[in-house]
Amino acid sequence: MSDLFGAPLSVINVGLAQFAEPIRAAGANVVDVEWAPPAHDEDIARALARLVNRADIEAANQTAFGRYLAAQPTLKGVGIARDVLDGLGERMILHSGPPITWDEMCAPVRGAIAGACVYEGWAETPAEAETLAGSGEISFAPCHHFGAVGPMAGIISPSMPLWIIEDPVHDHTTFSNLNEGLGKVLRFGANSPDVIAHLEWMRDVLAPALVATLETLGDLELKPIMAQALHMGDEVHNRNGAASALLIKRLIPAALDAGLDAKTLSDVVTFINSNDHFFLNLSMAACKSMLDAAHGVPGSSLVTAMARNGVNFGIRVSGLGDTWFEAPASIIDGLFFPGYSTADANPDLGDSSITETCGIGAFAMAASPAIVQFVGGTASDALANSRRMGHITFGRNTAFTLPALDFMATPAGIDIRKVVDTGIAPVINTGIAHREAGIGQVGAGITHAPLTCFSAAVAALAETFVD
Amino acid sequence: MSDLFGAPLSVINVGLAQFAEPIRAAGANVVDVEWAPPAHDEDIARALARLVNRADIEAANQTAFGRYLAAQPTLKGVGIARDVLDGLGERMILHSGPPITWDEMCAPVRGAIAGACVYEGWAETPAEAETLAGSGEISFAPCHHFGAVGPMAGIISPSMPLWIIEDPVHDHTTFSNLNEGLGKVLRFGANSPDVIAHLEWMRDVLAPALVATLETLGDLELKPIMAQALHMGDEVHNRNGAASALLIKRLIPAALDAGLDAKTLSDVVTFINSNDHFFLNLSMAACKSMLDAAHGVPGSSLVTAMARNGVNFGIRVSGLGDTWFEAPASIIDGLFFPGYSTADANPDLGDSSITETCGIGAFAMAASPAIVQFVGGTASDALANSRRMGHITFGRNTAFTLPALDFMATPAGIDIRKVVDTGIAPVINTGIAHREAGIGQVGAGITHAPLTCFSAAVAALAETFVD
Incomplete structure (x- = not known):
């Protein structure tokens, strides 16, 4: 101890700042570390x-x-929510996060639900849809309660196409909706006619094309793509450019062999190519699979x-x-x-x-x-x-x-x-x-x-x- | 100075190791740094x-x-070496690196040249080709002397397809051969019949498909792809997976619109998709463009x-x-x-x-x-x-x-x-x-x-x- 105080002191003060004052006043070099005991309750x-x-x-x-660690999430196909989600009600809409009532929801989620009601044909306009949604005639539940996940508002309504991910190790299936791309999209609460028309195109053109493509491709394990993307600058949440490109490289040859007509092929490829977040929803469903x-x-x-x-x-x-x-x-x-x-x-x-x-x-x-x-x-x-x-x-x-x-x-x-x-x-x-x-x-x-x-x-x- | 020697010494010794010995013997802590004066001649x-x-x-x-910095290498198309390289002799073969004679060349380069002679129809077998190549009837020159570059052996013979890169800023054109993929390939000196057949496929199927695709696509600036790839884990020399994927994303929609027949489209896409180094030769020709x-x-x-x-x-x-x-x-x-x-x-x-x-x-x-x-x-x-x-x-x-x-x-x-x-x-x-x-x-x-x-x-x- 006498050695210690014989040399100039450099002091790290953890917690209460006033402990440092007398030491500093005595001429020592003090660094303050902000810290409070955790679990203070x-x-x-x-x-x-x-x-x-x-x-x-x-x-x-x-x-x-x-x-x-053992889970092996595998992309099996694309299906319509009402066909693949066990127990989904005919007038039920799934949303992201924990359970919440219509009255408590934030505006982007309400907007997305209104859009989904129009998309389902339950209402003519978003305004009409909001009245319907608040009437109690529509039921709401978290995606998570159906083995599913969705980014942002996370809306899944009965006629939406979903990715189907199976983990053969635990014989368990998870789901996510398909990424709509950037710009005006339902997941941020947009619900104008072009947003609805794009969702209809995804259901009527994109989803059947993906079904045909994935039937030609066969099972696609997702962890190797995610792992490779991590070596290519993605963190596979907010950067998915590499994972999306790797997915495209797998999908395109199968799409070419799947007998799609030229216009569908071109439109689908152009859509997927233009969206660096296309893989995000697959990444999420794969994570849900591992965590389930x-x-x-x-x-x-x-x-x-x-x-x-x-x-x-x-x-x-x-x-x-x-x-x-x-x-x-x-x-x-x-x-x-x-x-x-x-x-x-x-x-x-x-x-x-x-x-x-x-x-x-x-x-x-x-x-x-x-x-x-x-x-x-x-x-x-x-x-x-x-x-x-x-x-x-x-x-x-x-x-x-x-x-x-x-x-x-x-x-x-x-x-x-x-x-x-x-x-x-x-x-x-x-x-x-x-x-x-x-x-x-x-x-x-x-x-x-x-x-x-x-x-x-x-x-x-x-x-x-x-x- | 007296202060200095009053405290324990930590010494960095740069250069001659024997300077450190007496200091170390006196009990001080010494780190040796290997160093010799540069330009010792x-x-x-x-x-x-x-x-x-x-x-x-x-x-x-x-x-x-x-x-x-100002150069803007731009992919313009694909052409045949004899049509696009100014002054290329009819029986001339280009190779990588500085000039070298047949007698001095290493075995992989000789093997690749022999393969090129067979590919050109100048010889029936690699053995016959080696005799021909040593006879003085074939002339050799560096790719660099024709504004071109090639990986490994770097062989360019008159009927090979080349990437054509233009820098509009300096009105200058550079070239590279097309990447053959991995495995048994000419650039490592392989010259068996399957290697030659693959080169023929590249000339007869791949190159025309790329010509049609690039005509549909139009000019493609290469620096933005290289820059984006650097943010995706490539260094665009020995890792080209991201750059190749980004290139594929640009090529595929154009290839779909270029009116290629289904088999060609599928074969070409499968070939490009399977080669993470497909972009390398473009990266090289773009670098040649900037440096020229x-x-x-x-x-x-x-x-x-x-x-x-x-x-x-x-x-x-x-x-x-x-x-x-x-x-x-x-x-x-x-x-x-x-x-x-x-x-x-x-x-x-x-x-x-x-x-x-x-x-x-x-x-x-x-x-x-x-x-x-x-x-x-x-x-x-x-x-x-x-x-x-x-x-x-x-x-x-x-x-x-x-x-x-x-x-x-x-x-x-x-x-x-x-x-x-x-x-x-x-x-x-x-x-x-x-x-x-x-x-x-x-x-x-x-x-x-x-x-x-x-x-x-x-x-x-x-x-x-x-x-």
Whole structure:
């Protein structure tokens, strides 16, 4: 100790800033680190204490994580929602995020639902559709309750075409809607006649062409495409250019052999080619497939879904059944398109955070330094995000490696205990929707899952352990 | 000073190791840095001294570099070598690298030339072709002497189809042969009947299909594709997967509209789709275009070509006309395919180092951390290569940015003075050919341009300044 105080001191002060003052006054060099004890709520701290260092939870997580790793999401085809979704009501519309009533919904989701009602022929105009939707005659449910996911508003109505993804390892099927492209699209709440006409083209031309193409192509495993895309600058959430191109390379030869007429072939190829996010919905359904495999393991503290409905953010946990643990959806810190600002932004929206739940998206941001031009920050921030998420995850997914971190496998298996213990919130890359329906995307950025979802889940998990 | 020696010393010893010994013996902590004074040859040092800090050379380099930046290589079409190469002899074969005689050539180049003779109908068998080639009846010249480039053996014979690249800014045309794909291919010296049949298919089916497609597509600027590929994990020399996919996305809709018959369309798409290096030859011809724009500026010390014929490595310098400055080609430090080792490797071969000359390839390796799985090293090495090349280049090419270095523009415009002054040799990513003809690629790795090419060029440039 006498040696220590004989030399000039460099001090790191963690937490309360006033501890640093006398040291600084005495002439030492002090760096302040902002820090507060995590789990500051006493009840949550007690609940967490009951859940740490338990062999049974470790074993449950090992089981859940093993199932997640073993899943092999495989693109099987395209089908119409009413034909492929078990229990979908004839007048039911699915939306992103946790459950929500019409009255509570944000404007982009309402706009998208109104558009879906017009598309289904249940109403003549969006205004008529809004009256219908508020009348109680239409029922609403989360996509997640039907094994499905959708970006932004995430709308699935009975006659929409869906991607069908099977995991043969766990004999489980997941779904997503098809990406409409950029510009004025239903998922941002647009519902004008051109938006509806495009949805009809997707149902009447694109979907049958994809059915024929996929029948010619046969099964297509999605993890290898996602893994290769991670080596090509995608994080497969907000950058899908490489994955979409790799998909196109697989689809085109099959499309040529599928006997499509020349105009259909040309229109379909032009449409897919023009949309760098075409793969996004497949990425999401593949992530849903891997995470559903991990769901339902008693005692497991691993997160199997994170989703937002534009009002609330919800998570599901493997060992906690179908319960959603919710908190208000965050506002996103991002880069806005010219003319827009945070004041225009809808709170966090969409099922696409299933990618981060799965260890890609912002968790794999080290693979995608170029994305900082779109979501903000620097290349170092991108690396730091992937590294930091390693503190709150159960393991690493060796199927998905990050070249810039010397092929480190991506961190995956968010553990609610680690989130609450460290106070590190899961990071999410996301598009930002305008808070009014139909204006569309106004930017993109980085946000974090609200910590209170995780502390509520910790409390609930602790209650399941009565010993 | 008394303060300095009062505290424990940490010493960095640069150069002669024996200087460190007494310090280490006295108990200090010493790190040795290997270093020798560059330009140790006295005549070269004098020549270099005459070339530094000259306003006229700076101005010449500014002119040359400005032309390099302004070039806009544009894919215009595909033509047959004898129709598009000015002055190509009827029995002439072009090869990669600086000039070389048949007797001096390495086996893969001889094998490829023999294959080209059979392909041209000048000989029935490769053996007969080798006799013919050695007889003096066939003339040989570097691709570079005809504004062309070719990977590995780089063979161009009169009836081969070539990419035609125009730079409208400087009204200049460059060329490359078409990539044959992987496996048994002419560019590695293979010349069996299936190799020849594939070349015939490329001439008779692929080339006309590309002509029709490019007529439908119109002009295609190549720099934007290369720039986008750098954001997708390519360095556009040994990783071309993204650039090839982006090219395919541009070609397919045009191919669909070009009225090709269904079988041709399917065969051509399947062929292009199966070759992640399909873009390489376009990348090379685009680089040749940019560097030709910079060539021929009196007094400029910038390198406008680096090329290897498998025996010798040669460079050309903007201010030094058509002279090649040569040194023996290096052996490559790389990763070998199973069953092969350095003993199997041909020395450095091919015109593809035109990419590094242009600031991409290994110079842009920071864009492509995933390439270290192919050429060896770590992600940090990839970043370090791009950073280090900044010490020997005139400027940066803002058309080509490196996301992992926070979008730093790639270093470009190799200055022979800086290479000789620093002793830092230009780094090159490269495939490794088997030293016997026809076995093909046996690995890939990293090598460096031989420094003596640059010191010879410095001596020659100094002679042009008589003041």
